[in-house]
Amino acid sequence: MAYTLKAHMPGLVARVVVEPGQNVEKDQELAVINCMKTEMRCLSGEAGRVDKILVAEWDEVDIGSDMIILEN
Amino acid sequence: MIKKILIANRGEIVNRIIRTCEKFGIEAVAVYSDADKDMEYIKNAAESYNIGSAAPIKSYLNIGAITEAIAKSGAEAVHPGYGFLSESAEFAAVVEGMGVKWIGPGSQVMKSIESKSYCRIAADAVGVPVTPGTVGIVSNVDDIYRIAHKVGLPVLLKLDKGGGGKGIEKIESLESREAVQDVFDRLKRIGAMAFASSDVYLEKQIASPKHIEVQFVADARGDVICLGERECSIQRRYQKIVEESPSAAVNEEDRLKLYDYTKRIVKAIAYTGVGTIEFLKGESGYFFMEINARLQVEHPVSEMVTGLDLVEWQIRIADGENLSFTQEDVRLGGHAIECRVYAEEPVTFTPSPGVITKLVFPEENDGALRIEHALHTGYVVTPFYDPMLCKLIALHNNREACIGVMKAALEDMKIEGVSTNIDVGLAVMEDKRFISGGFSTDFFAG
Numbered sequence: 001m002a003y004t005l006k007a008h009m010p011g012l013v014a015r016v017v018v019e020p021g022q023n024v025e026k027d028q029e030l031a032v033i034n035c036m037k038t039e040m041r042c043l044s045g046e047a048g049r050v051d052k053i054l055v056a057e058w059d060e061v062d063i064g065s066d067m068i069i070l071e072n
Numbered sequence: 073m074i075k076k077i078l079i080a081n082r083g084e085i086v087n088r089i090i091r092t093c094e095k096f097g098i099e100a101v102a103v104y105s106d107a108d109k110d111m112e113y114i115k116n117a118a119e120s121y122n123i124g125s126a127a128p129i130k131s132y133l134n135i136g137a138i139t140e141a142i143a144k145s146g147a148e149a150v151h152p153g154y155g156f157l158s159e160s161a162e163f164a165a166v167v168e169g170m171g172v173k174w175i176g177p178g179s180q181v182m183k184s185i186e187s188k189s190y191c192r193i194a195a196d197a198v199g200v201p202v203t204p205g206t207v208g209i210v211s212n213v214d215d216i217y218r219i220a221h222k223v224g225l226p227v228l229l230k231l232d233k234g235g236g237g238k239g240i241e242k243i244e245s246l247e248s249r250e251a252v253q254d255v256f257d258r259l260k261r262i263g264a265m266a267f268a269s270s271d272v273y274l275e276k277q278i279a280s281p282k283h284i285e286v287q288f289v290a291d292a293r294g295d296v297i298c299l300g301e302r303e304c305s306i307q308r309r310y311q312k313i314v315e316e317s318p319s320a321a322v323n324e325e326d327r328l329k330l331y332d333y334t335k336r337i338v339k340a341i342a343y344t345g346v347g348t349i350e351f352l353k354g355e356s357g358y359f360f361m362e363i364n365a366r367l368q369v370e371h372p373v374s375e376m377v378t379g380l381d382l383v384e385w386q387i388r389i390a391d392g393e394n395l396s397f398t399q400e401d402v403r404l405g406g407h408a409i410e411c412r413v414y415a416e417e418p419v420t421f422t423p424s425p426g427v428i429t430k431l432v433f434p435e436e437n438d439g440a441l442r443i444e445h446a447l448h449t450g451y452v453v454t455p456f457y458d459p460m461l462c463k464l465i466a467l468h469n470n471r472e473a474c475i476g477v478m479k480a481a482l483e484d485m486k487i488e489g490v491s492t493n494i495d496v497g498l499a500v501m502e503d504k505r506f507i508s509g510g511f512s513t514d515f516f517a518g
Contacts, residue, residue, distance in 0.1 A: 010425055011455040012127050036415070036423035036459040058127045060456075 003046040005068040007061040011035035015057055018068070022050045030068050033061060048072030074098060074149045074173065074391050076118070080138050080163075081153030084444045084462060085367075086113045089151050092383040101145045103138060105131035107454045113446055119145050126456045132156045135163050142172055149173035149390060151383075155458065158366040159235075161186055175390040177343045177365050185341060185363050189232050189273045195360040198336040203352065203359045205275030213253050216274060220246055223276040229255065231263040232271035239263060240310070242277065278354035280512040283307070284319055285350040285364075286334040287374040289385050291394040296338045298331040299378045300404045302348075302370055305513045306500055308421055313493070314500050315370035316409040317377050320471060320509025321353065330358060331399075337363070345389045346371075346382050369412070369463070372442060376408035376467040407474040408467045411482060411497040414459040415490045424491035425455040434464070434484035440477050441466055453490050461492065471509070475501050 014034040018024055024044050031042040048070030055067045078101040079089050086102055090113060093100040102117035107126035114120045121141035124131035131137065133156055142150060150167045152158035152175065164179035176182070184190050192207045204223040209232060210216060220227045220243065231239030239262060241255050260270035287299040303319030304312045322330070334349045337360065348364040371382050380402075389395075415424045428451045433443055445462030453461065464485065466477035479501045482494055505511040 009423075009455065035455040036425065036457065038423050038459075040422075058129055060126055 001072050002051065003044070003048055003070040003072055004066050005030050005042060005044060005070070007033060007063055007065040007067055008042065009033050009035045009040050010062045011040070011060075013055045013057055013059045013061060013067070014039055016053055016055065016068070018050050018053075020050050020053060024048060024050060024070065031055070042067065044070065046070060046072055074387060076101065076145065076147045077149045077151050077175070077387070078103065078138075078142050078145055078147035079117075079151050079153065080132070081151075081156055081158070082108055082111070082132060082446075082457065083460070084446045085153040085369075086111070087116070087446050088444055089153065089383055090116055092381055092387070095381075096384070096387075098387070101141070101147050103132075103141050105456075107452075107456055110452075111446060112448055121145065126454065128156065128456065135160075135166055138163075139166060139170070142167065142170060147172060149175055149387070151175040151386070152366065154366050154369055159186070159364075173390050175345070175386050177345050177347065181341060181343055182365055185343075185365055187232050187271075188230065188234075188362055189271070191337075191341075191363050192273070192360070194340050195333075195337050198340045200333045200337055200360045201357060203275040203278060203361070206273050208273065209271045210256075210274050213249065213256055216243070216252060216256065217246060217249075219274050226277045228275050228277050229259050229272050230275065231259060231267055231269070232273055233267040233269040234263065235267075239267065278352050278359065280354075280514050281305075282319070282321055282353040282512050283312075283350065283361075284322060284330070284353050284358065285348050285368075286330050287317075287346075287348055287368075287371070287382070288334050288338055289346045289382070289389065289395065290338050290344050291389055292344050292392065293394050294339055294342075295395050296335045297395055297397070297399050297402060298334055299374050299380065299382075299402060301327060301330060302373055304370060305511055306506070306515050307513055308516050312370065312412065313414075314409065314411055314497065314506075315373055316407065316471075316474075317373040318404060318407065326358070333358070333360065346386045369460070370410050372444060372463065372465040373408040373410045376442065376465060377404045377406055378402055379405070406467055406469050407471045408465060409471075409474050409478050410463055410465045411478060411500075412463050412493075413461045413485070413487070413497070414493045415453045415461050416459050416493055417491050418493050418496050421493075423455065423459050425453050426490040427452050428487060429489035430486060431488075432484070432486035434481040440468060441481050461487065461490075464497075472507075475507065 011033040014032040051071045052069040076099040099118040102120040123137040157163040161183035226244045263270040290296040306314035350361040442465040468474040
């Protein structure tokens with residue numbers, strides 16, 4: 001199974017705080033989006049292991065953009 | 073006079089600067105990111121240049137791309153607006169190095185005042201009160217304990233090069249040495265990452281302060297003229313929402329004292345051009361807080377009560393002119409209030425990007441109301457920049473009448489498609505604390 005973290009706000013990726021292969025819990029912060037100079041935390045909807053990181057710092061994201069894929 | 077100015081900014085301030093340029097027959101050059109390619113001022117400017125993609129670091133903070141536009145356009149001067157690179161000594165030095173005039177204080181002065189502790193030391197040296205704490209840098213937790221014991225809790229740890237409400241941590245208890253060490257380490261880390269400096273200084277938190285700032289203009293001869301004060305205590309998350317001039321809490325004696333403090337500091341640091349000194353007013357008086365080396369968002373309230381065009385004076389001083397009027401010539405007339413309209417949820421203050429589907433502005437009748445914006449129906453409020461959409465500035469004979477003008481203006485203003493804080497502005501105008509004038513920066517906390 002896989003879980004994909006999607007952007008909940010449009011904006012710029014301020015930072016990704018996890019690394020590939022890392023195990024994460026549900027509700028753990030995976031990345032931060034900067035929307036209009038306000039930082040919004042992106043929390044994981046599920047537990048799992050980080051498989052792919054699809055975004056980099058300063059990438060533009062829209063609501064629903066795929067950001068990080070977890071294996072679980 | 074300068075013939076061609078490049079405006080290194082976006083949004084309402086571009087229109088504001090173009091207006092003064094038109095008055096003096098100066099050609100204005102606009103720059104824009106991919107996200108701003110439909111801005112209407114691109115048509116009003118004599119020339120315009122795309123400087124990169126939406127992310128500020130790739131466009132409005134991209135010194136290389138802006139430098140290229142300066143060279144291509146042949147602009148004789150650069151107006152940096154506010155925010156973005158407006159207080160970057162590095163950018164100012166690059167512009168000066170191209171033989172282009174920087175509309176602001178010189179890069180040397182800017183480099184010095186990037187350090188808040190330099191400014192605190194300068195103010196202290198000329199006898200202006202600074203908030204109790206360290207004038208210099210704190211080197212370890214022992215320093216924090218020693219000074220906090222001396223000045224009393226709570227204290228604020230601040231990044232020497234922080235800004236925009238970022239880089240401030242409050243310490244309310246000294247019980248856990250580990251907790252204090254954690255806060256200190258965290259702040260140093262943020263500083264190194266975001267501001268390229270991990271220097272920290274400490275100051276005592278002033279209880280329920282008022283934010284009072286003095287607008288000034290200074291020339292190369294060393295003449296400094298103060299243009300009244302602005303009260304900016306109505307803030308949320310260290311960001312201003314409502315500003316006014318004069319302040320209901322500043323009497324003539326206080327005003328003269330603030331003018332004296334301002335002139336002493338400005339002369340000590342050899343600042344030229346238009347600028348602002350921010351003070352905090354606590355129970356025991358006024359304390360120097362910081363210097364803003366740029367045109368401020370809230371400059372229109374000072375223009376309304378003095379009748380001066382501050383952008384004009386920025387350009388004149390940058391062009392080497394001296395002040396042609398004296399302090400005695402400055403007459404403060406009437407009362408002005410500014411309300412900033414933000415694209416945000418009114419209760420939570422979270423940002424609200426989207427498309428403006430309906431836009432109705434109040435009447436700018438008989439000079440009682442001024443509207444500063446760069447909006448149009450169909451305007452896309454992108455998530456990449458500051459949420460400020462527009463500014464309403466009201467002027468009337470006295471404060472009460474001015475509040476009435478602002479209330480009517482906010483009631484007539486309609487923006488649909490994105491959430492705005494228009495109702496927050498209205499609530500402030502109707503709030504007893506605001507009407508009495510006895511409010512502090514705690515306005516939205518209590």
